[in-house]
Amino acid sequence: MQAVIQATLDFLKAYWAPLLCGLVIVAVLPLIAGYIVLVERKLMADMQARLGPMRVGPHGLLQPIADAVKLLIKEDIIPEDADKLVFWLAPVLSVGAALLSLAGLAIGPAFQVAKGINIGILFVVGVSAMGIYGIVLGGWASNSHYSLMGALRSSAQLVSYETAAGMALVSGLLFAGTLNVTSIVEAQRDQGIWFGLLAPVAFFTYLVASIAETNRAPFDLPEAESELVAGYMTEYSGFRWALYFLGEYTNMIVVASVATTLFLGGWLRPFPNTHWLNFLDFFPALMMFLIGVYCVMRAPKQPAKVQTLFMLAVAGLCFVLAFILVAPLLIPIAKPSLAAAVKPFADGILGSFWFLLKVSVYLYFFMWLRFTIPRYRFDQLMRLGWHFLIPLSIINVLVMGIAMIVGSYLHLAGGWLLLVTIPASVLALIVALYILSLEQKSAATEQARAASDSYAG
Amino acid sequence: MAKSTIAETGEKPHTLLGADELILNMGPQHPSTHGVLRVKLKLDGERVIGSECMIGYLHRGVEKIAENRSYQQFAPYVDRMDYVAAVSNGLGYCEAVEKLLVVEAPPRAKVIRTILTELQRIASHLLWLGTHALDIGALTPVFYCFREREEILKIFEKYCGARLTTHAFRIGGLQYEAYDTLEKDVERFCKAFESRITQYEDLLTQNRIWLGRTKGVGILKPAEAIALGATGPVLRGSGVKWDIRKAMPYAAYDQYKFEIPTGTTGDTYDRYLVRMEEMRQSRLICLQAIENIPAGPIMAKVGKVLKPPPGEVYHSIEAPKGELGYYVVSDGTVQPYRVRIRPPSFVNLESFDSMVRGHLVADVVAIIGTLDIVLGEVDR
Numbered sequence: 001m002q003a004v005i006q007a008t009l010d011f012l013k014a015y016w017a018p019l020l021c022g023l024v025i026v027a028v029l030p031l032i033a034g035y036i037v038l039v040e041r042k043l044m045a046d047m048q049a050r051l052g053p054m055r056v057g058p059h060g061l062l063q064p065i066a067d068a069v070k071l072l073i074k075e076d077i078i079p080e081d082a083d084k085l086v087f088w089l090a091p092v093l094s095v096g097a098a099l100l101s102l103a104g105l106a107i108g109p110a111f112q113v114a115k116g117i118n119i120g121i122l123f124v125v126g127v128s129a130m131g132i133y134g135i136v137l138g139g140w141a142s143n144s145h146y147s148l149m150g151a152l153r154s155s156a157q158l159v160s161y162e163t164a165a166g167m168a169l170v171s172g173l174l175f176a177g178t179l180n181v182t183s184i185v186e187a188q189r190d191q192g193i194w195f196g197l198l199a200p201v202a203f204f205t206y207l208v209a210s211i212a213e214t215n216r217a218p219f220d221l222p223e224a225e226s227e228l229v230a231g232y233m234t235e236y237s238g239f240r241w242a243l244y245f246l247g248e249y250t251n252m253i254v255v256a257s258v259a260t261t262l263f264l265g266g267w268l269r270p271f272p273n274t275h276w277l278n279f280l281d282f283f284p285a286l287m288m289f290l291i292g293v294y295c296v297m298r299a300p301k302q303p304a305k306v307q308t309l310f311m312l313a314v315a316g317l318c319f320v321l322a323f324i325l326v327a328p329l330l331i332p333i334a335k336p337s338l339a340a341a342v343k344p345f346a347d348g349i350l351g352s353f354w355f356l357l358k359v360s361v362y363l364y365f366f367m368w369l370r371f372t373i374p375r376y377r378f379d380q381l382m383r384l385g386w387h388f389l390i391p392l393s394i395i396n397v398l399v400m401g402i403a404m405i406v407g408s409y410l411h412l413a414g415g416w417l418l419l420v421t422i423p424a425s426v427l428a429l430i431v432a433l434y435i436l437s438l439e440q441k442s443a444a445t446e447q448a449r450a451a452s453d454s455y456a457g
Numbered sequence: 458m459a460k461s462t463i464a465e466t467g468e469k470p471h472t473l474l475g476a477d478e479l480i481l482n483m484g485p486q487h488p489s490t491h492g493v494l495r496v497k498l499k500l501d502g503e504r505v506i507g508s509e510c511m512i513g514y515l516h517r518g519v520e521k522i523a524e525n526r527s528y529q530q531f532a533p534y535v536d537r538m539d540y541v542a543a544v545s546n547g548l549g550y551c552e553a554v555e556k557l558l559v560v561e562a563p564p565r566a567k568v569i570r571t572i573l574t575e576l577q578r579i580a581s582h583l584l585w586l587g588t589h590a591l592d593i594g595a596l597t598p599v600f601y602c603f604r605e606r607e608e609i610l611k612i613f614e615k616y617c618g619a620r621l622t623t624h625a626f627r628i629g630g631l632q633y634e635a636y637d638t639l640e641k642d643v644e645r646f647c648k649a650f651e652s653r654i655t656q657y658e659d660l661l662t663q664n665r666i667w668l669g670r671t672k673g674v675g676i677l678k679p680a681e682a683i684a685l686g687a688t689g690p691v692l693r694g695s696g697v698k699w700d701i702r703k704a705m706p707y708a709a710y711d712q713y714k715f716e717i718p719t720g721t722t723g724d725t726y727d728r729y730l731v732r733m734e735e736m737r738q739s740r741l742i743c744l745q746a747i748e749n750i751p752a753g754p755i756m757a758k759v760g761k762v763l764k765p766p767p768g769e770v771y772h773s774i775e776a777p778k779g780e781l782g783y784y785v786v787s788d789g790t791v792q793p794y795r796v797r798i799r800p801p802s803f804v805n806l807e808s809f810d811s812m813v814r815g816h817l818v819a820d821v822v823a824i825i826g827t828l829d830i831v832l833g834e835v836d837r
Contacts, residue, residue, distance in 0.1 A: 048600035145481045149503065149818070217594060218666055227819050229488060374666045375594025377819045378503060 025102050033249035034064030040367045047371045058307035061314075074238035079142060082235065086141035091236065091243035094134025098250035101128035105257045106181045108267045108351035109344075120181035121169060121258065125162075128254050131247060132158045135222065138244070139232035150231025153378055154222035157212055160385035161219075165209035167393030171202035171400045172262040175417075185266030192273040192414040196263030199400055201425040203263040205393045207365075210255035212385070215248060217370035221378055256362040257355075264358045267351030284353040285326035292318030325353060387439040392432035399424040478506065481818070485514045489592040489822040492832030496809075496821065503817045508810050512803075515836040523796035528554050528628060528763040531793070536622035538800060539834040541584050543622045544577035544613070545776040551626045552707055553772035553783035557765040558628070560758070564751045566630035567709040572643060572746045573616065573625055574708065574774075575739040579650070580609040581777035582736050589729070589826035590661060593670050598660055605653055608646050615642065628763060630756035640747040647740045654736055662733075671726035675812035675824040678723060685811070686804045689779025690735065691828060694720040694728030701775040708774075713745045725827040732829075764791055778802050778829055800837060802830040 012019070038053065038060065045052025053060030078087055104123040117123060132155060139151020172195045176184040188194055196203040212219035223231035230236075233244050260266060271277050295315035302308045328346030332339035376384070403424035407417050479500040485493040493514035499507035519538060523531045535550045536543035548570055555562060562570070583606045587599030610620040615636055617625045625631075661667045677687065682695040692699055700717045702710040718734035720727025765787040773782035779801025788794040805828050812824050 044596070048597050049604055050600060145479060149481075217596075220594075221819075227489070227822050371597050372660075373595065373664060374590065374661075374670055375819075376666055377670055377817060379817065380666075380669050 022103065025099060029099065029102070029250060029253075030068070030246055031064070032253075033246050034068055036249050036252070036363065037067075037245075038064050040370075043364070043367050044371050047368075058302060058304075058310045061310070068242070071238055071242040076239065077235075077237050079144070079235050081143040083141040083143070086137050087235075088240075090134045090138030090141055091240045091247070092134070093137065094131050095243045095247035095250065097127055097129075097131035097134065098247045098254060101125075101254050102250065102257075103127075104181065105254070105261065106185070106266070107257075107355050108348045109182065109185075116180070116182065118178075118180050120179045121173065121184070121262065122179050124181075124254065124258055125166065125169065128251060129158070129162055131251060134244075134247065135232050138236065142232070142235035144235050146228045146230070146234040147232050150222045150228050150234070153228075154215065154232060156378075157215075157219065157221060157381060157385075160382060160390070161209040161212035164385060164389040164393045165206055165213060167390070167397055168202040168206035168209060169258070169262060171199045171393070171396050172196075172206075174397070174400050174404055175199065176262070181261055181266075184261055185268060188265045189268055189272050191417070192271070193417070194263060194265040196259075196265075198417055198421045199263070199396070199425065200422075201392065201396045201428050202400070203259070205389055205396065206259055206263065209385075209389060209393075210259060211366060211369065212381070214251045214255055214366075216252065216366050218373050218375050219381055220370075220375060221381060252363060252366060253359065256359040256366075259362055260355060260358040264362075267347075267355040269350070269354050281329055281350060282326065284350060284357075285322045285329075288318045288322035288325060292316075292322060325349060383439070383443070388432060388436045391435045392428060395431050396425070396428040399428045483821065489588075490825060491588065491830055494806075494825070494830065494832055494835070496825075498813075498818070498821065500818065503819075505813045505816055505818065505821060508813050508821075510806055510809055512806070512832070512835050515832045517837065519837040520796055520798060523793050525792065527791045528765070528793060531796070532626075532628065533622070533624045535798075536624055537833060538798070538837055539581075539776065539778065539781075539802065539831045540621060541831055542577050542581040542777045544573050544625050545581075545774065545781065547624060547626045548574050548708065549772065549774040549776065549781045549783050551628050552774065553770055553785050554628045554763070554765065555757075556772050557768065557770045557785055557787055558759060558763065559766075560629055562630045562757055563754045564709070565753045566626075566755045566757075568712075568746055568750050569631060569635050569639075569755070570626060571709040571713075572639075572743055572750075573613070575742045575746070576609045576612060576643070576646075578739045578777045579736050580606045582732050582739075583609075585732060585777075585826075585829045586657060586729075589823075589829075592822040592826040593667065595661065595664075595667070598657055601653070601657065601660075605646075605650060608649075612639070612642050612646065615639075627756070629759035630754070632756075634755055635750070640750065643743055643747050647744050650736075650740055654733065654740075658733060662730075668726065670819075670823060671729055671827075672724055673722075674725045674816060674820045675827060676722060676724045677808055677812055681811060682723065682808065685808045687779070687808050688804065689775070689777070689801050689829075690728055690731045691779065691805045691808065693718065694731045694827075695723035696720055696727075701773055701780055705773070707772075709746070710742075713742050715739075715742050725823055728827045762791055764789065773799065776801055778831070778834070779805055798837060800834040802828075802832075802834040803837075806830055806835055 041063075042052045042060070053063040056062040056066045078084055101124045104117055104120055104127070135154045135158075136151045139147040139149075139154070142148075173179065173184075175191070175195045175198055176187040178184060178187065184195075191198075211217075215222050221231075222228075223233060228234070233241055236244060265272070269277075269280050269283075271280075292315040295311050295318065299308045299311035299315065302311055328342050328349060331342050400421065403417075403420040407413075407420045410420070412419060479502075481498045481500055482495065483498055484490040484495040490496065495511040495514065497509040497511060498505055517537070519534055522534055526534070532547060532550055535546040538546050551562075583602040587602035590598040613623050613625065614620045616639065617623050617633055619625075677685075677691065677695045679695045679697050682692050682697060687695070688699070696719050698717050698719050701707070702715075703717060715738045716734075718731045718738065720731050767787055767789040769784065769786040771782060771784045773780050775781075780799065781801055782799030784795075784797040784799070785793055786795040809824065809828060812828075813821050816824070
């Protein structure tokens with residue numbers, strides 16, 4: 001007995017920080033996902049000349065909570081002909097994989113659940129790919145045609161775009177020389193340039209493939225509302241449906257974080273080594289401060305008193321955040337003796353700001369695309385994947401590798417590497433476009449042949 | 458439906474992998490069947506190898522109701538057929554009965570009718586554009602379209618108090634005189650609409666995904682379109698220059714200049730272009746009409762009780778969706794003996810099967826959208 005308690009205590013002592021981080025991920029992420037949905041709805045409303053949710057709370061700020069409560073208390077329906085166990089398991093798998101993959105990501109130099117995990121990116125990509133089981137099994141277990149078709153589309157789509165995304169990551173990883181998330185970001189600091197600039201084609205490929213991987217528009221075929229009702233989620237309702245939704249939005253955060261880590265310099269501010277840009281360290285505090293000022297200015301114009309108070313509360317929160325973000329920068333100036341003690345704190349807090357900002361921009365791009373363009377058709381999606389993105393990413397790995405060798409011969413480092421990587425990227429793009437044009441030509445002849453005998457059948 | 462139904466063809470499945478066919482019931486509750494259309498799709502994977510439209514979920518017996526109402530009483534009922542183009546429905550019915558009565562609406566009434574009907578065409582096409590784009594996955598245009606449609610509905614509301622089922626016209630002319638600022642309102646709308654329609658075209662016309670989703674989808678050859686009885690933009694999209702406003706002018710259309718846009722290949726993209734151009738042309742007609750609205754009475758001399766002489770008449774107009782025809786038979790009493798309605802949506806839906814064969818499930822919704830059907834009119 002004694003030994004068991006001792007072992008438990010030892011375990012807790014060693015792993016309390018990751019456990020805490022894990023708890024935060026599981027407990028807070030649903031809320032974050034809910035608010036991402038709210039932001040998405042608000043952005044969509046803004047682009048569509050309307051207001052979006054306005055009823056629950058000031059400007060609909062409490063809408064996610066109302067939605068969550070509604071989903072939790074809804075009747076739990078399992079179709080009679082469904083495979084009950086699998087039906088139950090599928091959304092859990094989906095959301096579990098998504099949440100687990102967050103464990104490998106580092107938000108700042110200090111915040112990582114699986115600290116120092118040396119297979120970093122590989123772990124994240126591998127675990128998040130497991131989420132497809134949730135979708136396929138859910139679609140199969142529902143025993144509905146729409147669900148089945150959604151699941152089939154989803155599996156085909158993920159397999160194709162996972163390849164392109166993986167290859168794009170390889171091109172980026174060539175520059176880092178490691179899979180460890182922290183080391184990747186440090187490599188970008190040492191080189192003084194984001195890998196997204198060194199390997200623009202890889203970044204672009206990953207951007208497109210990650211949209212497809214997370215089933216977002218214009219590649220949202222597995223859940224295409226106007227075609228398959230809700231795709232693999234058609235038979236799901238209430239909390240199970242919410243789990244799928246959570247899984248989807250967590251996956252968005254995951255792919256955005258991977259892209260940020262590998263291509264956008266992780267938690268580093270833009271141009272981390274350029275000293276005359278050091279004033280950018282004050283940008284986070286300034287931004288929070290300005291948001292706070294805006295809220296204060298808007299507060300008296302609110303129609304109800306409770307809304308005014310709420311706006312002031314938001315403003316207060318922003319000011320507190322601004323203070324937290326600026327304090328670690330001001331303390332060393334006031335008291336140079338404390339500089340060393342404050343340094344990790346400053347790095348951590350400013351780092352997470354930059355990281356989250358980049359992730360937000362990435363997510364904003366996702367949303368923007370969704371509101372702007374129509375949906376691809378399934379065959380077009382497959383053609384884009386197999387005829388363009390996969391060749392492009394494979395060729396890009398090849399030419400990037402050659403560019404690295406040439407660069408090391410010429411003793412290029414940092415920004416000078418652009419001299420070889422940019423021509424290499426252009427070359428990869430040209431070759432891939434050439435392959436695409438060949439494919440299109442053969443497809444056109446095939447189509448003409450098919451059209452000529454379509455009336456025969 | 459025209460060629461063969463699923464039940465009729467007892468052939469062996471010739472699917473790609475020799476697998477069983479999948480029968481998918483699309484509707485009557487489905488986000489993009491535009492109401493309660495039920496399509497039974499026979500699928501090979503995602504490819505459509507057969508289809509059957511099952512209609513009648515919204516049948517209200519409009520034609521039968523006509524036999525138990527007086528001529529004036531029945532007029533509001535026709536608004537409920539194509540409920541997104543109620544004004545056009547009313548125009549067709551009123552003109553048919555006028556023909557039966559051998560009276561003609563005064564010129565002023567005719568012009569106002571033309572203006573309102575053309576505005577209705579724009580409103581109907583806007584609704585089509587928004588939902589069609591939504592079906593294909595573009596989330597945003599629908600809200601812009603509704604913004605403009607709202608302006609038109611406001612004009613209707615100012616004119617007759619109703620927005621959707623307007624009952625704007627009466628047999629023999631108009632019930633209401635045009636309100637004071639009608640011309641100004643219409644002019645303001647038409648001036649603003651020019652840039653708005655360019656905005657929609659910017660969003661869609663050259664969009665590569667939009668082109669990929671609509672070009673070559675649901676091709677309807679001209680001969681086939683005529684054989685299947687397609688009318689309206691569906692027929693014109695196939696390249697047949699047929700528009701009742703030109704061919705058999707009614708209301709005041711013979712006074713105005715406008716073009717009939719036609720397509721070349723008869724695919725979904727062509728029908729899209731045709732409808733976009735039709736909105737522009739309707740706008741031009743409205744602008745010409747408000748220039749010169751003749752003064753005079755708005756109601757021809759018809760009695761309180763309408764008793765048309767025994768006889769029959771067929772009158773058709775170019776509704777936003779195609780040829781809307783009314784066949785009215787009178788036996789000399791106050792109630793029509795029979796009213797038969799030729800609804801454009803119903804007849805255009807006949808082309809559905811030949812259009813979807815060989816396409817994918819995603820194209821099915823695009824084709825339903827491009828046919829621009831309203832189930833209230835299909836089922837009546």
